Amino acid sequence: MFGFVLSVLTLLSLHGNVDTVSVITTPGVVTAVRQTVEIGRIASPATTIGIGEIAELHITTQKTLSAIVPSLHIPDYGTGMTSTIYMRGMGSRMENPVLGLYIDDIPIIDKNTYDIPMLGLSGMTLLRGPQGTVYGRNSMGGVLSLHTLSPSSFKGTKALIEWGTANTASATVSHYRGKDALTIGFHHTDGFFDNVFTGKKADPGNGVDLRWKREFGSGEWNLTNTAVASFSDEGGFAYGRFLDGELQRVNYDGKAGYTRLSVMDGLKAGKSFDKASLNLIGSVQLLADRMRMDQDYSPESIFSLEQSQRSAALTFEAILKPFHSDERWHSTTGLFFMGKFNHMDAPVNFFRDGIESLILENANKNIPESIGYIDFMMDTLPVSSVFGIWTGDLALYHESVLSLGRWDLTAGLRLDLEGGLMNYDCASDITYRFFPTMRSPKILPCTYRGDENHLGFEILPKLSAMYNGPSHGLKLYGTVSKGYKAGGFNTQIFSDIMQSVMMNALMDDLGVHFDEEFQSVGAGNTEYKPEEAWNFEAGIRISPAEWFRLEASLYNILIRNQQLTVFPPGKSIGRMMTNAGRSRSTGAEVETDLRKGGFHGMLSYGWNDARFTSFHDGNAEYSGNKVPYVPSQTLFAMAEYSFAIGGKALKEISLQASANGTGEIYWNEANTIKEPFHLLLGGMVSFSFPKATVFLRGDNLTGEKYRTFYFKSIGNEFFQSGKPRRITLGVSLNFPKR
Amino acid sequence: MKHLVKWALLAFMILLFSSCKKDEPAPVPVKADYLGTVTVTFRGEDVDTDKIEVNFTPSADGKTADILIKKIKFVPQMPVTLDITIPGVTLTAKNNGFELSGEGLVPLAMGGEFPQYTVSGLYGLVAGDKISFLLKFGDYPTKYTGTKL
Numbered sequence: 020m021f022g023f024v025l026s027v028l029t030l031l032s033l034h035g036n037v038d039t040v041s042v043i044t045t046p047g048v049v050t051a052v053r054q055t056v057e058i059g060r061i062a063s064p065a066t067t068i069g070i071g072e073i074a075e076l077h078i079t080t081q082k083t084l085s086a087i088v089p090s091l092h093i094p095d096y097g098t099g100m101t102s103t104i105y106m107r108g109m110g111s112r113m114e115n116p117v118l119g120l121y122i123d124d125i126p127i128i129d130k131n132t133y134d135i136p137m138l139g140l141s142g143m144t145l146l147r148g149p150q151g152t153v154y155g156r157n158s159m160g161g162v163l164s165l166h167t168l169s170p171s172s173f174k175g176t177k178a179l180i181e182w183g184t185a186n187t188a189s190a191t192v193s194h195y196r197g198k199d200a201l202t203i204g205f206h207h208t209d210g211f212f213d214n215v216f217t218g219k220k221a222d223p224g225n226g227v228d229l230r231w232k233r234e235f236g237s238g239e240w241n242l243t244n245t246a247v248a249s250f251s252d253e254g255g256f257a258y259g260r261f262l263d264g265e266l267q268r269v270n271y272d273g274k275a276g277y278t279r280l281s282v283m284d285g286l287k288a289g290k291s292f293d294k295a296s297l298n299l300i301g302s303v304q305l306l307a308d309r310m311r312m313d314q315d316y317s318p319e320s321i322f323s324l325e326q327s328q329r330s331a332a333l334t335f336e337a338i339l340k341p342f343h344s345d346e347r348w349h350s351t352t353g354l355f356f357m358g359k360f361n362h363m364d365a366p367v368n369f370f371r372d373g374i375e376s377l378i379l380e381n382a383n384k385n386i387p388e389s390i391g392y393i394d395f396m397m398d399t400l401p402v403s404s405v406f407g408i409w410t411g412d413l414a415l416y417h418e419s420v421l422s423l424g425r426w427d428l429t430a431g432l433r434l435d436l437e438g439g440l441m442n443y444d445c446a447s448d449i450t451y452r453f454f455p456t457m458r459s460p461k462i463l464p465c466t467y468r469g470d471e472n473h474l475g476f477e478i479l480p481k482l483s484a485m486y487n488g489p490s491h492g493l494k495l496y497g498t499v500s501k502g503y504k505a506g507g508f509n510t511q512i513f514s515d516i517m518q519s520v521m522m523n524a525l526m527d528d529l530g531v532h533f534d535e536e537f538q539s540v541g542a543g544n545t546e547y548k549p550e551e552a553w554n555f556e557a558g559i560r561i562s563p564a565e566w567f568r569l570e571a572s573l574y575n576i577l578i579r580n581q582q583l584t585v586f587p588p589g590k591s592i593g594r595m596m597t598n599a600g601r602s603r604s605t606g607a608e609v610e611t612d613l614r615k616g617g618f619h620g621m622l623s624y625g626w627n628d629a630r631f632t633s634f635h636d637g638n639a640e641y642s643g644n645k646v647p648y649v650p651s652q653t654l655f656a657m658a659e660y661s662f663a664i665g666g667k668a669l670k671e672i673s674l675q676a677s678a679n680g681t682g683e684i685y686w687n688e689a690n691t692i693k694e695p696f697h698l699l700l701g702g703m704v705s706f707s708f709p710k711a712t713v714f715l716r717g718d719n720l721t722g723e724k725y726r727t728f729y730f731k732s733i734g735n736e737f738f739q740s741g742k743p744r745r746i747t748l749g750v751s752l753n754f755p756k757r
Numbered sequence: 758m759k760h761l762v763k764w765a766l767l768a769f770m771i772l773l774f775s776s777c778k779k780d781e782p783a784p785v786p787v788k789a790d791y792l793g794t795v796t797v798t799f800r801g802e803d804v805d806t807d808k809i810e811v812n813f814t815p816s817a818d819g820k821t822a823d824i825l826i827k828k829i830k831f832v833p834q835m836p837v838t839l840d841i842t843i844p845g846v847t848l849t850a851k852n853n854g855f856e857l858s859g860e861g862l863v864p865l866a867m868g869g870e871f872p873q874y875t876v877s878g879l880y881g882l883v884a885g886d887k888i889s890f891l892l893k894f895g896d897y898p899t900k901y902t903g904t905k906l
Contacts, residue, residue: 385836391867456869529867530840532828 051144051164052124052289052298052338053153055351055420058144060427062483062496063161064089064558064572064608066145066623070168073140074179074751075619075659075675077703077716079189080136081120081163086653086679088145089608090625091118091161094648096728096739098255098277099224100310102133106160107147107574108604108629108649109552111582112730113596115505117160119150123167123232123245125285125302126154128332128359132281132306135249139193139202139230141168147608148574149502149554151479152431155355155414159502159552167232167245168193170200175755183716183747185209185220193230196756202230211742212257215270216318224253239290246284253277258316258728261736266726273313273323280307285334295341304332316737320370322377324514332359350419357412362405367514369400377733382522385533393525396450396460402521404513407442410505418481425488431481437549438474441508443467443542445517453529465524467517473546477503492562500554504582509545512595516540540595548598553577569611576604585636600634602646617661625653634688641688652696654680659703671707676700686729697725699741711752718745784850786815786822791888793903799832806830811903813888821845822857824890831874831897841866841894843876854884864894 058065066088068078078084081102082093092105104110104118111117120127127133137143143165150158174195182188191204205227210220229248236242256275260267285302308328315321338353369378374395383392418431445467452460483498519540526532558572580598606627613620629646645651659675682696700721705714719742728739795809812825824846828838842865849856859879863870874894881890886905893899 387836389873390837390839453867453869456867456871458869461868530827531867532838532840533836534838 051121052287052300053351053353055153055340055349055418055429056427058146059494059560060420060485061146062427062429062485062498062558063150063500063556064147064560064570064610066147066610067142068144069142070140073137073142076657076677078137078143080134082134084145084163086625086655086681087621087623088147089610089623089655090147090606090627090653091145092650092653092681094727095742096257098253098310099134099251099279100131100277100308101255102130103648104133104160105649107576107606107625108602108627108646109160109504109576109578110649111504111596112648113511113584114507114547114582115157117157117504119154119156119158119162121154121162121164122247122283123243123285124164124287124298124300125245125283126334126336126357127283128304128334128357129281129306129330129361131279131308131328132249132283132304135247135251135281136189136191136204136206136226136228137165138191138204138228139167139200139232141166141172147572148498148556149500149552149576151435151477151502152416152433152481152500153351153353153418155416155433155435155479156357156412156437156503156505159504159550167202167230168195168200169234170195170198170232171234173755175753177754178752179749180752181747181749183749184743184745185211187745187747198234200230200232202228204228210254210257212269212740214257215268216272220254221257221269221275222254224251224255226251226253241289243287244284245287246282248280248282250280251278256312256316256739258730258737258739260316261729261738266738266740269316270318271313271316272318272320273315274311274325275313276311278309281305293342295339297340298338299336300338301335302333304330304334306330314367315373315732315735317735319372321373321733322367322369324365324367326363326365328361328363330359330361332357347422348419349422350417352417353415355412355414355416357410359410361408361410363408363510365404365406365510365513367402367404367517369402371398374398374400378518378522382525386531390531391454391456393451393453393529396452400447400449402447402514402517403445404510404517405444406508406510406513408508408510409440410437410507411439412437412505416479425486427485427487429481429483429485433477433479435477435479435503436474437477437505438472439507439546440470440472441510441545442470443510443513445513445520447517447521449521449525451525461528463525463528465517465521467513467520467542469542471508471542471546473506473508473548475506475549477549477551479503490563492560492568494560496556496558496560498554498556498558500556502552502554504550504552506547506549506582509547509595509597512540512545513542515595516542516545544597545595547582547596548580550582550598551579553579566614567612569609571607571609573607574605578602578604581631581634583634583636599636600641601632602629602634603632604629604646604649617663619657619659619661621655621657623653623655627651631688636688639689644688644690645685647685647687647690650681650684652680652682654678654698668708669706670709673703673705673707675703675705677702692729694726694729697723697741699723699725710754711750713750714748716747716749718742718747720744784853784855786813786819786848786855786883788815789813789883789888790906791903792906793888793901795826795829796900797829797831797894798898804830804833809901809903810906811888811901813883815848820848822848822855824857826901829899831894831899839866841871841874843879843892846879848883852882852884854882857881857883857890859892 090107109117147161150162177193179191187208189206193202210222212221214221231246254276283304289298310326312324336355414435416433449463481500485496556574560570562568581600583599608625634641657677661673680698684694686692699719703716722744725741726738791811810827815822824843846859862876879892889902891900
């Protein structure tokens with residue numbers, strides 16, 4: 020593939036005499052304030068998508084960016100809470116993401132709010148590779164910056180109404196007037212997967228979203244306030260059991276779904292002084308959510324989880340860009356602060372089947388029958404777990420770009436101090452009886468309380484060099500940069516810890532002792548450190564004319580302190596995240612865009628080989644194996660042709676075909692089960708009128724059967740299937756105010 | 758004067774009598790914890806287990822005591838150890854200590870009575886910082902010697 024890229028470049032270089040243009044210049048896209056120079060001069064591959072392409076590619080959520088951005092894979096499974104992002108061989112199912120998300124330069128702190136509809140956007144930019152120096156935490160795989168449409172660049176009303184398969188419908192209206200832009204959107208789906216047990220759809224959903232942007236001045240300050248509110252109530256977790264080589268239908272009895280209310284308000288204030296420009300960005304971010312999960316995903320009543328969170332975060336950033344007397348020097352200096360508190364209530368309920376199979380069976384198997392046996396005199400065993408988690412981050416960074424002839428040299432450094440404090444309070448009352456010795460049941464209160472904390476310091480350097488060619492908009496670059504994914508605490512493992520605590524308390528109360536205690540992991544083991552990545556990258560960017568651009572890059576990323584799930588030592592049945600390994604991710608990416616006359620073609624391809632260089636999960640050695648859940652290839656190809664009709668009513672007819680491919684994906688660390696490369700074909704036909712465009716869109720037109728997620732629960736294997744064929748009919752309306 | 762001598766003599770006799778009582782106090786059993794070795798005879802062989810804790814808890818009137826033996830195994834193959842309480846062991850003051858005795862005592866374990874291991878032939882002594890006793894737990898002859906913790 021890289022040879023192909025070089026061939027194209029060689030061919031282009033023969034033609035010469037084409038004006039240099041800034042790479043990936045898409046109308047409506049605003050350069051983020053943190054960047055020292057414009058996107059085209061940054062020595063990192065960047066995918067920029069403008070307002071037209073957002074509609075053209077039907078980008079409605081982050082998940083729809085998969086494969087459109089090379090090496091980006093955001094599988095569609097679980098619920099809206101599940102924002103698992105894989106980028107360049109990095110990523111993890113749980114906890115912190117590898118991709119930073121910004122809306123109008125405001126960092127979105129909570130991963131649970133990542134998966135909200137993208138409404139009222141003017142464009143987006145995704146920088147690939149570690150961007151730790153300027154963007155800090157959780158930008159190890161890259162940064163996605165979303166920009167909402169400014170009321171100063173458009174006035175009038177826009178609307179989009181869609182309806183399709185599974186009664187999946189949405190309606191969005193945006194109004195731009197004066198200094199304000201207001202967008203409101205609704206969406207609904209009946210769901211795509213049946214739950215055999217309930218006879219209902221497993222994944223219905225409803226939601227409403229609101230955006231309000233106000234641009235106003237106060238003296239010499241330019242102020243922009245962006246408010247984002249989102250409410251959704253959905254089903255989810257459409258997981259079917261994989262048994263005897265066959266994927267069975269969704270079939271579980273417990274409640275499942277996710278309800279979320281998130282509110283974010285961010286204020287950006289900018290002012291140009293004589294010698295520098297200053298931007299101050301602050302935000303308040305609130306989240307209230309509730310997730311229900313049948314943890315065994317089976318018709319048996321084993322155990323369930325209901326997790327509620329109430330979190331509040333504050334961010335503040337000051338960004339100073341001096342006007343250097345030497346125009347060859349550009350710099351950015353920033354100070355960043357983030358503080359977040361999350362109150363999490365995560366009770367686990369063990370039902371009768373679970374009490375017997377997960378707890379009593381485990382306890383009684385070691386007690387001789389001649390002595391007796393334990394029974395719980397309750398049909399439901401609630402185990403409460405309440406957490407208060409504080410997270411704080413303070414960072415200082417600087418980046419300078421020096422232009423020397425055709426060279427742009429960049430050096431940057433970020434000092435990042437991050438800490439966390441977790442307070443935990445777990446409790447359960449067991450009503451039990453030991454047969455035959457106890458004459459009546461006894462209530463045994465069990466508690467596990469305490470706190471844990473961590474503090475870490477990260478140094479995040481960046482060095483890059485870019486050569487600006489004499490023609491064709493040719494740029495060659497090389498970059499060395501570091502990024503990190505924040506550390507944290509394993510709250511999931513507390514359910515296991517409490518099971519051990521309860522069993523030990525019960526045995527102590529009975530005066531029966533096993534040679535080995537149940538508890539092998541305590542709260543002290545629940546902390547995990549930041550994961551770090553060093554990126555070594557070389558790339559080429561070429562744009563010989565406005566109608567064509569191409570970018571290709573090669574990278575090698577070394578990942579240390581990789582956050583991986585392992586089996587804790589001892590008798591615990593769960594898994595917990597820890598810094599268990601190292602890996603290496605090598606890859607190549609190509610991205611090209613061609614517009615000529617009525618034709619528009621796009622091609623994105625990412626190849627990746629991510630392997631553990633050191634990983635033992637407590638049971639087995641996996642060094643040399645492929646990192647699971649990461650696709651080795653992503654492919655997106657789109658071709659569209661617009662026929663100009665030129666009538667008074669019908670202006671244009673467009674035909675579009677697309678292919679979106681992902682795979683292969685290994686589903687486990689042992690690399691014994693995998694998803695082959697699969698291709699989803701799509702198409703669209705649209706009719707453009709003066710103020711409206713009517714379109715008919717198809718996704719996964721061939722009904723390709725593929726799987727998006729795999730996991731094991733209490734020894735059973737499960738998959739979520741990808742969504743089936745979908746047809747959507749829609750109309751977009753545009754009423755600019757003259 | 759005679760009265761005075763008589764009263765003085767009476768007071769002296771009372772004093773003498775009361776001082777005689779102080780010289781011979783009734784022994785009182787004291788709650789104490791011991792660490793020692795338990796020996797269970799299994800199929801004719803003695804099986805020793807060290808570091809076994811015993812809690813000695815006298816009753817309020819000092820006539821009986823409960824003896825809790827912690828983490829005892831009766832046979833080496835037992836996958837668990839048990840805490841067993843022998844309730845109502847008779848105490849008899851003897852030799853600056855107490856003689857322990859009991860017959861047909863039903864031990865308490867696992868939240869209730871444990872009649873399979875009914876205690877017979879219990880005999881022992883608590884004196885100074887030592888405790889020792891032997892008994893049969895059901896069919897298992899058991900011996901314990903420990904020192905105060």
